[in-house]
Amino acid sequence: MAAFRLTVDLVVLTIRAGALNVLLVQRGIPPYQGEWALPGGFVLDDEDLDAAAVRELREETGVTAVGAGHLEQLRTYGAPGRDPRGRVVSVAYLALLPDLPAPTAGSDASGAAWHPLPGPCLAFDHREILRDGVERARAKLEYTSLGAAFCPAEFTIAELRAVYEAVWHTTLDPRNFHRKVTTTDGFVAPTGERRTGVGRPAELFRRGEAEVLHPPIMRPART
Amino acid sequence: MAAFRLTVDLVVLTIRAGALNVLLVQRGIPPYQGEWALPGGFVLDDEDLDAAAVRELREETGVTAVGAGHLEQLRTYGAPGRDPRGRVVSVAYLALLPDLPAPTAGSDASGAAWHPLPGPCLAFDHREILRDGVERARAKLEYTSLGAAFCPAEFTIAELRAVYEAVWHTTLDPRNFHRKVTTTDGFVAPTGERRTGVGRPAELFRRGEAEVLHPPIMRPART
DNA sequence: AGGGATTATCGTCGTTCTGACGATAACACC
């Protein structure tokens, strides 16, 4: 029951070019120098865990407001030996963000970049953490309205559908998806405006106030 | 990034007399001496987090095999000031167990007992942890087969239904519940035997191999 | 201006799932 050191590690996901991407940094210092890893860092002495996650997210990505996206605690990883520096326990967070401008490099990372899944080999046990994060995101899209966290404040139904298709790696029927989303109470709220592009202009929506969906959106059977 | 101390705290739930109960210990040492708290203790120097949870569960409840029930990591709580002894971060675990003989008192607890929810005032931030644990259990009963973790190895559909009714604090139609459980693939498997009691003998079932339920069991609307 | 391509949105139809509830079965007890 002696001393532990605590880190937060972030699984930051977004949709880019129709694919699920994760934000990775190239480690600038040992251990695992030069290898890819999840962004993260040590928790400060008198810092709340959530605050540490928000701080690291800001430092590594320049994301200041989580308001647009979503940030939640994922799981804590504390196997002895998972970090060669000693007994380091990591509280992992899952962040879902709309597509952003290129990320910034952090203090102890020589580079940060988006990687389509599955990404490269990762340092520490970060491959396991990433797998758990993606699985959590996949599951939560079924029974919560979190899919909208991948979208900007205003979005079309087609953009939201593209999120589901990217995260689940399937294709969904546009008509049935539209019906499900617009008839599920509190999922999305129309803004009254429309966005013009290729094809018929699409109505713009904002996130609804509902957090959980009853009934959930069913993911097509086994892949 | 200096020294943290790490504890595991357990939200141990079971069904007793048709009600959801939580296992609490009366603290035998300061801080909060004499008050009720979740069972738990410090993580050893080279001990895995899951192993620490299993150890504490055994020490405080005498539960040796988790095989019957279910144990999973719940969340980590690390707000500065949550423990007057200093910076103590707690990894909370959620355990779902079938009804057991009376629990044993642990080393640093002068007594351990089952409490129907909502229990008494709790030390530290354990009230919040308990609330999160109960909420997790309620949600997981909808889309997983974890309800069977509250039952002994062999159980009747009525016993399983009593679990859902206790955890959700509702009443469910016995005929529709029976249909749903027996027709959902992999939820339960018949043993071929039956148990006699009051009324017509009931068929005995074992847990099926399915972990997630497609589609989920819907909890009746708002309470 | 008009035709084609493209995407959004609305409907339809048959199937499945659900909730409400009636009917029967298989015991224990008297």
Add this chain to the structure above:
DNA sequence: GGTGTTATCGTCAGAACGACGATAATCCCT
């Protein structure tokens, strides 16, 4: 044998879903 009690099977209307046709509203091209 009758009665009470619980388990299990059926039925039926309404809701939800998957597949897919039909229409609407724009852009692009000629």
